Amino acid sequence: MRYLPFLIVFTLFLIEGTWYQMVVPHPLENGWMLIPRFTIVTLIICAIFRGPVLGMFYGLSIGLLYDFIYTDVLGIYMFSAAFTGYLFAFKLPQVQRSFVWILIVSMLGFSVFESLVYVLHLSIGTIHLSGEVFFYHRLLPSLGLNALLAMLLIYPMRKLMRYLKLREQSRDEAV
Template structure:
């Protein structure tokens, strides 16, 4: 039973953890000019989509995008659409993507970059931010990509092992 819902449990824990960790990395807390936005939940959604297929990536992306919109966003639907679409597009359940860690890491980092750019574009379009593009690139986009790249690099191999374990257990249950 716990195996079947372990993905939702892990995503929910990361959802809560992201909001907590962001408070530590918030620029006004330390006086830093850089914003480091943890996208760990979204990275797990992308890895889950790659390992378990597009349907799962889309389901997790939309479900947790709605939660993200309700809790963290000023505008409803921005994260829902962005996470769902990017998770659907990047969820290639091809053995080459599953087995090659470098390709997995690159795919996840590009997905996070697209999400960041999409969120920035939508907030600019809707007038919710007045941040200049150059400032966005230097203070938020690049530092966020570097931090999330380091995190996925450390956790890519354990995540792959976890998904292999989940797949074996799900096959045993069926």
């Protein structure tokens, strides 16, 4: 049961790489690119409840998969996802209780992740995309898409994380 969050993150990784690519054309007619990062959003939600070490571990694991499958340069996604999972692990009760705070933190984390990936790719010369095009045609539309997903995932993930925490506490008390 304790591996269920990682199984959910991994399943979303598979969905964003297969199903989503068939449903939404790339890029849209208005030049927007909707980049699904369901995995990153869920990783941040898990990190909010489980802490920075778990967020970093999930980030390393999923980032390595991103690197192997989607890029020719190893390490960009792995570093960015691990950094984001560690940085946005606000394990504060005020954040964990509030739907709005979880949404804000996860979208801020998503934005930092996308920006970090963009800057790293730009610095090594693997992409040639202006900052304005990145921001208006890629980051903002993707932020909207991933915010919608986050709104759907926050409540069930929060419930799952609370259940796992209670289960761990009862197991620790039994020992």
